[in-house]
Amino acid sequence: MTGPLIALFPEASFGSALNCVGIAQQLQREGAVPVFVCHPGFNGIFAEYGFREYQLPVASTAARQTEETWQAFMTAHLEHFSRTPTAQLTTYVAPTWEAIVDTVVQVEAALEALLKRIKPDAIVLDNVIMFPAFANAGVPWIRVVSCAETEIADPNVPPYLSGMAADDPGRPAFEAAYLDAVDAAHRRYNVFRRRCALAPLPAGQFLEPSPHLNLLLAPRAIRHERAQPLPEDRFVFLDGCIREEAQFEPPRLPVDDGPLVYLSFGSLGAIDTPLIGRMIEAFSTLPARFLVNVGGFLEHYQQVPDNVCLGSWFPQPSVVAQADLFIHHGGNNSYCEALYHGVPSLVMPYCWDGHDNGLRAEQTGTGLTLRRHGWSSRQLGDTLTMLLNDPAMRERMAGISARMALENGATVAARAILRKLDRG
């Protein structure tokens, strides 16, 4: 007899996808049968880890266009990524919510049919929006909050996507601007929810907490003290969901001395080739070794310095484990991997929860932030030197890492899911 069939549906970002791989690997060890519902473009990614995949049913023309259109979309938005979180609300956040709502509407009927075929015993939704087919599937659904903890609001938690402190005097203005910016998408989404027999959500909310189980990827070291604690029977905090990856052997570089620094700006960041190009130029003057994830854009780079190695894909957990410093965009998965391995972060946020995690890194002494634009080579070099030579931070990070390794978030997540199923 096989264990429960659990369908995982991560959103179309590497952080979310690979976070779910960590949970699925543990579910499998615990005897469950994890399968993935995946966005077009992610086909094959989960199969490489040994999991069965079902493609999110989209029209074939939309599937074909996804990669190109997203590249065009992101290129058009590059200029917005150097703006403040408030300025991004109308230029980036609102159009992105519109696209997300479009996706939900587009796939609903086919997703419902797909779920009838898969017949899961439970659904794990690592996303920022509810797809009504999941809520209506008649099985428990588990929400994974793999973005920053700010996704679940509280007076003591900074407003989502704001990059500001919880007690920032600008908070009410940001919150009002957020609601205003997403209002059109939100109203359209609520109309659709009603059509699918789901209750509408309060303003600004696109995904309700699960009545069954919610998993928050928020390690203790960076967790917020909430004014209204979340009920423990439905909300479980995770200390990282690190997946198992292939062993990484750092390449030999012509200049092979000094600490190892890893740079990855996640799913979106690789498209900003001018920024990465500038950083590589600055790296050439620093006494360290740099591994730089440039995604699919290797062909944009020439005359790479002797202390830098570019790659279109790195087995990140294995690389971070060997790094002395991690430069990233503040994606929650990247930030948590840095914490898990006790590596300080230099956060250069683009958008979304990157702003929130950047501030949190500074508040908790687990890293520093640097704006994407307006830095000089000297400033970048000084910041890296400071992070690489801060014994107090290194000691703090080592303590965090040791605690996270003991708590093992992926195991906690898998067992919480299975316990929920046992109880019906």
Place this chain on the structure above:
Amino acid sequence: MRMPSTGLTRIAPERIATDGMSCLDDMEGSLAERILSDRAERRITDVQSVSALMRRYDAPRSSVLNAIKILNSDGIVIQQTSRTWVFQPILDTPNAQDESLAFRLTMEPQAIVAPGFRMDSQKIGLLRQQMEEFLERPDGGLSSAAFLHMDCAFHSFIAESSGNRFIRGTLLAHQRLRLTTQKDHSIPDFRLRQSLGEHLDILDSLERMQRQLAADQMIVHLRRSQIRKPRTVNRGILPPGRESAR
């Protein structure tokens, strides 16, 4: 059921894989290897002069010319003018790797079904033993670099067994290029194991003289290896027309 491996001497994966494949085999750390590595890492451009290479590597002319001779014999550089040499396309980007796999999908099944296919049984035993030992390693102990060596050795073995001399020469040259220049070969453990299992299945079919089946298995194997990481992803699927939303 897989056929048992023969009792043969243990050889490290990194060795068996490269034996006799390339002049670069014995050049680890040599100037030729450094030049090729720098090109694969995009440290030097695709057109190079002897004097520029002498300056970069602080090497005498004779050493640079010798390195170029080695690279030229592997088809990695060709002479453009009396003073300049041009690197041929290498497997240094995701696009180049896609094209390489498409090329191999056309050629490798043909290598198997072409008349005159003949395998060296001792080499089969060695390959089989090597892959089985690799599969016995625990998760996390599988190195992608060692896998690449073993993978190139397997596919070179198929090429050199082919009865078609042109397919044989072309595929062997391509495997040499893979071995020396392929980047980004970090593959999850599951896929590494699955891929080696597919190699063993292909060898099983070949040893049973089921060449058409082996050729079909090769197609499946290469198609599974074609998976590429998305270049740009984001939340949601962007419907046509939405890209202009600002």
